[in-house]
Amino acid sequence: MPAKLYDLELSGNCYKVRLLCALLGVPLEIIPVDFLAGAHKRPPVIDLNPFGELPVFQDGDVVLRDSQAILVYVARKWGGEAWLPTDPADMARVCEWLFVAENEIARGPNDARLHDKFGYTLDVATARANAARILGLMERRLARRSWLALDRPTVADIACMPYVALGHEGGVPIDGYPALQAWVQRVKQLPGFVGMPAI
Amino acid sequence: MPAKLYDLELSGNCYKVRLLCALLGVPLEIIPVDFLAGAHKRPPVIDLNPFGELPVFQDGDVVLRDSQAILVYVARKWGGEAWLPTDPADMARVCEWLFVAENEIARGPNDARLHDKFGYTLDVATARANAARILGLMERRLARRSWLALDRPTVADIACMPYVALGHEGGVPIDGYPALQAWVQRVKQLPGFVGMPAI
Numbered sequence: 001m002p003a004k005l006y007d008l009e010l011s012g013n014c015y016k017v018r019l020l021c022a023l024l025g026v027p028l029e030i031i032p033v034d035f036l037a038g039a040h041k042r043p044p045v046i047d048l049n050p051f052g053e054l055p056v057f058q059d060g061d062v063v064l065r066d067s068q069a070i071l072v073y074v075a076r077k078w079g080g081e082a083w084l085p086t087d088p089a090d091m092a093r094v095c096e097w098l099f100v101a102e103n104e105i106a107r108g109p110n111d112a113r114l115h116d117k118f119g120y121t122l123d124v125a126t127a128r129a130n131a132a133r134i135l136g137l138m139e140r141r142l143a144r145r146s147w148l149a150l151d152r153p154t155v156a157d158i159a160c161m162p163y164v165a166l167g168h169e170g171g172v173p174i175d176g177y178p179a180l181q182a183w184v185q186r187v188k189q190l191p192g193f194v195g196m197p198a199i
Numbered sequence: 200m201p202a203k204l205y206d207l208e209l210s211g212n213c214y215k216v217r218l219l220c221a222l223l224g225v226p227l228e229i230i231p232v233d234f235l236a237g238a239h240k241r242p243p244v245i246d247l248n249p250f251g252e253l254p255v256f257q258d259g260d261v262v263l264r265d266s267q268a269i270l271v272y273v274a275r276k277w278g279g280e281a282w283l284p285t286d287p288a289d290m291a292r293v294c295e296w297l298f299v300a301e302n303e304i305a306r307g308p309n310d311a312r313l314h315d316k317f318g319y320t321l322d323v324a325t326a327r328a329n330a331a332r333i334l335g336l337m338e339r340r341l342a343r344r345s346w347l348a349l350d351r352p353t354v355a356d357i358a359c360m361p362y363v364a365l366g367h368e369g370g371v372p373i374d375g376y377p378a379l380q381a382w383v384q385r386v387k388q389l390p391g392f393v394g395m396p397a398i
Contacts (some may be wrong), residue, residue, distance in 0.1 A: 006220050006380070050336060050339065050340075062288045062291075064291050064295065065295060066294075066295050066298045066299075068294070068298050069291045069292075069294045069295040069298055070291070072287075072290055072291045072294045073287050073288065073291035075288070076285070076286075076287035076290055076291070077287035077288075085276070087275075088261075088271075088272050088275035088276035089261045089272065091272070091275055092261075092263050092268045092271045092272035092275070093263070093268075093272055095267070095268045095271045095297075096263065096264060096265050096268040098294075098298075099265045099267050099268055099297075099298075099301045100265075100303045102298045102301045103301045103302060103305060106302060107306070107362060123322065129251070137249060137250060140249065141249075182298075183380075
């Protein structure tokens with residue numbers, strides 16, 4: 001039985017999981033959830049994830065919420081030491097960027113896109129300011145290295161790329177960030193890469 | 200040479216690191232940073248952490264930012280399988296709550312405290328609404344279990360407890376949440392526990 005992903009095609013958070021599984025050759029059963037109808041707030045999805053959010057991941061009796069936590073699981077179960085190593089320093093270096101995806105990128109380019117594309121009520125000026133800050137920090141880092149955390153692609157890159165690459169849907173395009181653009185291209189060239197609408 | 204923590208005593212994020220190190224018996228050299236004077240935005244701290252935030256952790260040539268990432272490092276290096284296990288499902292279950300600390304708790308009780316206690320300009324009504332949501336979710340979970348992620352204390356509990364216990368400093372006390380109160384007490388009874396002002 002393949003693992004199940006309760007999925008929304010236009011969600012960058014769901015896409016992260018689809019992307020890592022594609023890169024690792026992990027088969028997934030995609031279960032589309034009618035987000036606009038609020039199906040994620042009702043059974044059976046709410047019973048799997050009381051937070052009422054997507055994605056939700058189910059592998060046998062393992063049920064997980066939060067896209068970054070799902071990446072941790074997929075990487076540890078099917079990725080060996082490549083995508084999330086167990087060495088303390090390397091694991092922490094990768095996790096630093098999982099937390100950036102969860103915090104600075106979520107409150108930056110992701111929020112800006114939720115406002116512009118999906119009509120969420122939120123302070124879009126703050127979201128755009130947050131986006132400018134984190135995109136600048138990432139640009140300076142990627143100007144002198146190929147991948148965010150280690151000398152190879154890891155779940156750090158998979159977690160952070162989608163909403164950066166989708167920034168143009170939230171009024172925060174990466175046109176002025178050459179290192180970010182080159183990094184997105186490097187991710188796109190990974191063997192097994194799959195895209196999503198607007199990436 | 201003990202590891203160094205660039206520290207602010209009143210920061211719940213710095214406290215998490217001090218607490219886990221105390222529980223594990225890991226010696227720390229505490230380097231107080233003059234936060235009110237903006238020392239975290241200037242060398243030498245900004246050179247260690249370009250995000251210009253505290254805590255920053257230095258263990259030999261390993262330099263880490265983000266309190267949750269530092270917990271990952273400390274737990275993996277000195278905690279064996281106890282505080283952050285490497286089994287894929289258990290690691291992901293613990294990480295789910297590290298991401299809650301980084302996201303829902305940061306944008307809830309932590310933001311509310313930053314507004315009330317430190318005068319940050321932010322939308323405190325949104326912070327209090329976020330706090331009510333995540334405190335309710337945690338209360339329902341902890342009503343039927345002792346610890347957030349596994350059947351024992353893990354870094355999930357260490358990451359999530361401080362700003363929940365400090366909620367009263369941001370107008371979101373946990374008086375009405377008996378399971379949260381009992382959980383905070385369980386953390387306080389762990390051997391080696393240390394407190395911070397207001398906890």
